[in-house]
Amino acid sequence: MVKERVLERTLEDFYAGMDDKRRQLAETLGAGRDDRALEQLVLELHRKLQSHPYPLEWLEKVRRGWETLPEDLSQTPYGRIIMEDAAAKADFWAALLEKTADGITDEVVAAAYSDRLVEAAAGFRGFSAACGDWNAMAAALPGFHRRMGAVRGENPEKEHVQAIVKQCKDDLKKLAAPFTVTQAEHLSDLSAMAPAMLALTALTADFSHRYQAEKARRNALDFSDQEHYAIDLLCQPDGQPTELAQQVAQRYREIMVDEYQDANDVQNCIFSAVSRQEQNLFTVGDVKQSIYRFRLADPTIFLRKYNTYVPAGQAEDGQPRKVLLSKNFRSRQSVLDGCNAIFRSIMSRRMGEMDYGAEEQLYFGAAYYPPHPDTAAEYHFIDVADTEEERFDRAAVEARFVAERIRRMLDEGYAVSGGDGLRRCTPEDFVILMRSPRSRLKAFTAALAARNIPCAADESSDFFATVEIAVVWSLLQIIDNPRQDVPLISVLRSPLFGFMPDRLAAIRALQKDGDYYDALLLDDSADTQDFLRTLESLRAAARDETVDVLLWRIYNTCRCAAVFGAMPGGQARKDNLTAFYTYARQMAGAGKKSLFDFTAYLRTLLENGDAPDLSTRQSAGGVRIMSIHKSKGLEFPIVFLCDLSKRFDPRDVQEPVLVHPQLGLGVECVDRVRSIRYDTVSKTAVALQLQRESKSEEMRILYVAMTRAQEKMIAVDCRKKGRKRVADLAGLAGVPTPPEAVAAGKCLGDWVLLPLLCTAPGAKLCQWADVPTPEQTTEDGGWQVYLWDSPAAMTAAVPQEDAAAPLPEEQPFDPAPLEWVYGHGAATVTPGKVTATQLKGRAIDEEIAEGAPTRRRAVLFEKPLFLRETTGLTAAEKGTAVHAVMQYIDFRTPATPSAVAAEVEKLAQRRLLTAQQAAAVDCAMVARFLASPLAERIRGADKVWREYRFSLLTDAALYDPQAAGEELLLQGVVDCAFETPSGLVVVDFKTDRVTPQQQSQRAEGYRPQLEAYALALGKVLEKDVSEKLLYFFHTNSTVKL
DSSP states (O other): OHHHHHHHHHHHHHHOOOOOHHHHHHHHHSSSSSSSSHHHHHHHHHHHTTTSSHHHHHHHHHHHHHHHOOOOOOGGGHHHHHHHHHHHHHHHHHHHHHHHHHHHOOOOHHHHHHHHHHHHHHHHHHHEEEEEEEEHHHHOOOOOOOOOOOOOOHHHHHHHHHHHHHHHHHHHHHHHHHGOOOOHHHHHHHHHHHHHHHHHHHHHHHHHHHHHHHHHHTTOOOHHHHHHHHHHHHHHHSOBBOOOHHHHHOOSSOOEESSSGGHHHHHHHHHTTTTTTTTTEEEEEOOOGGOOOGGOOOHHHHHHHHHHEEEEEOOOOOOOOOOOOOOSSSSOHHHHHHHHHHHHHOOTTTTSSSSOOOOSSSSSEEEEOOOOOOOOOEEEEEOOOOOSSSSOHHHHHHHHHHHHHHHHHHHHOOOOEETEEEEEGGGEEEEEEEGGGGGHHHHHHHHHHHTTEEEEEOGGGGGGGHHHHHHHHHHHHHHSSSSHHHHHHHHHHHHHTTOHHHHHHHHHOOOOOOOOOHHHHHHOHEEEEHHHHHHHHHHHTTTOOOOHHHHHHHHTTTTTTHHHHHHHHHHHHHHHHHHHHHHOOOOOOOOSSSHHHHHHHHHHHHHTTTTOOOOOOOOOSEEEEEEEEHTTTEEEEEEOOOOOOOOOOOGGGGGEEEEEEEEEEEEEETTTTTTTTEEOOHHHHHHHHHHHHHHHHHHHHHHHHHHTEEEEEEEEEEEEHHHHHHHHHHHHHOOSHHHHHHTOOHHHHHHHHHHHHHSTHHHHHHHTTOOOOOOSSSOOOOOOEEEOOHHHHTTTTTTOOOOOOOOOOHHHHHHHOHHHHOHHHHHHHSSSSSEEHHHOOOHHHHHHTTTTTOOOOOOOOOOOOOGGGOOOHHHHHHHHHHHHHHHHHOTTOOHHHHHHHHHHHHHHHTTOOHHHHHOOOOHHEEEEEEESSHHHHHOOOSSSEEEEEEEEEEGGGGGGGTTTOOOOEEEEEEEEEEEEEEEEEEEEEOOOOOTTTTHHHHHHHHHHHHHHHHHHHHHHHHHHHEEEEEETTTTTEEEEO
């Protein structure tokens, strides 16, 4: 890609002009095995610059900030954010500790804890009061300076207080951490990293200039260029419109912008320039549905206007005004009540970036709904606790519950609106919404299928994982560059060319070192040569054809439609191939015409997790499963909110350099002398702000999910260690929920649970967790709360509080059922697949029978080779080497050790033996076999089979006589067989160390294996077996069975 090429040249010049600043950047923030870390830093910073109207000016402002560092943290944005956040948390804990002390009813507990809690609260108050002076706050750090008194025995109130104190102490460690370092040390860290930051801003600016110049040279633009060139044309440096902008503005009477909550500063600047300074600008949006910050949307633009504009009825002429559209015409009253109850409690300016008051809440407007007795919002709390007998998969448990609940609603004919009244619901009326369904899709689709519920899951993310697309994509990559082992082997192994694993291994053996392509060139087999000719013709076409034309040529040359169309789901696979071709044609039209440009671009998207959405799935019938983001703008009669316990992703604040539009850059300090890295005060502040904004966005995502429901909303919160989490949240909950308690939420489910714990329906959860019920609200929002305290207790058909039923009368004990014996017991312990080894044999038989059960045997764990005092082969490994020689050696080789040694050396050169195996072969022993009568018989045979693999369905009596009549699959590998006039002779080579006296008894142990071989060969080759022979190398003798 152009961008990567420009960056590569920029970094080459960066290293060529190495100075102290650049060296520090390369050795700290850019350290690694290659340039990738530094490349990613520059690219990410450049990407985020594009949301600013004047990117290089913003970068220059950041550079000046690092060039002139402050002398007092209290006067910096970093210091103010950290101090204000710490003060707010201190006030929260002070209030909670005082409330806890006042609420203790047990006199013993009160005597042990109350005064200590009050003292600690006073310390938090004093710390908060010092906000604004870094040194004063550091001197006033709060804590629990007196140990809590002793309360003997179990006491629920004591345990509740201890849980709150523990949470407070844990939060105190984080709160106090920045203040345990002196201001001088913080400033020293910033000063230490300043050279690297100056080098980073200079490098990014240099790259930006070069990238713009290269695009100009190519007459190319990207979307960001169009926006910024528009700003250059429409806006003067002081922000005023240019003459051109004024001319453009006169063309339009009104300018209307929809989804304004997702605008950024660049777009807003353009809107302002062409709208007569916003005098005729009409914007529409709901900031509570702004969920695209990851695409650089900035909801604060909308919020600034929302908070400063006056209501339309109070505005004077020409004054900016707002019109509130608060009536909801999508959902039933019960859905709106449930949503309002949650967000009135948790959303605030501190956590959510806006208050959820009377103007913000939803009002019922869908008066067209017919009456319905069962539309209340439901919250199902499922505690998944593992037991000694069983371990539970949380996703599977949740999926099973949801599937059973949907099955029940379908079977009972739950009614939804339709036509002029109500109708029975169908699977198409349901949607399952999750934050990110990809990892849960398999569990949910399986659970629905098990209950005969059709499912229309969104599988677009798996498009490039389908066989047909994965193969074609690999083929494109090796046409561009065949020296890529993984794509090359994928294509060879694919249905298009059909190379088997043994065949691929044999090719690799031709040249062990180097690329697989080099080994392929050495193979003169017909199938290999056919493949190479096809590949070369496609590579020749790629030099002249655009990528879309080339792709169509691939489809025709390799018969892709016929091959993949014959597989299960053939039509869908052909649709996928068509969609991929359409995408290639679009990319060719967008400038990525060559195969190199196309593959480089697509590879980058796939590596970054930004795979294009090329799903060809039509909106098939059934329950839909989709992400909350994809549901935005849609509506569904019945909505299941699932995977609510999925934790928020902290990775956004774990990068070494963080970027914030207002705060600039936050960076880690890398101490090259001590080889440690830690956050500077700049990164701590930026991380705090980014986390607050990220959680505000997560809250808006929850709002979008809840407002998709038209008639019924069902939230399912499946937890491990659910009792502890309820206890922890109950100690923080309040009416409304304090912002700091909301900030402590680790997942969407916590935010639903916090308000519900303060309602009468949610009190049962506190009782179950054995903690005091928090302050209660007089409203419940219409929520029905259900508790399932174990997967075994889940009966979606009957809520837990109604599940009790009278016990049946005790019946007299009847022992007959316990004495009953199943008539086919032998079949229950007989495997469906066995190997000859299980009858008695070798490990190679097991290699071709993956999945066949093995009989238990003692296992001696050997040291790996590098830990052994001697690294020679074990007896078993030497036996494997001898068998390999017997598979490949020419039986006409002279029966002398030197001749055998020469043959073994040839096998090693062909990579059929390793050097260590070749050295371990007893050539004299093999020579004795070649001189034996058995070898003479083999040489005189008309037909010889060596290492003959077989699979055969046979009677299970071979494995267990009691299982006669059942079938099993017998698999194995025959060492050698040859044909004589009287029939087949089966030979098995043995390297056991036996004496002549022992060999007859040892041979009897191998009889079942030889009989299995004889049975298999007789049926597979349709010839009689006349002899079964064992050849023991150590005694140079043949035993006939």
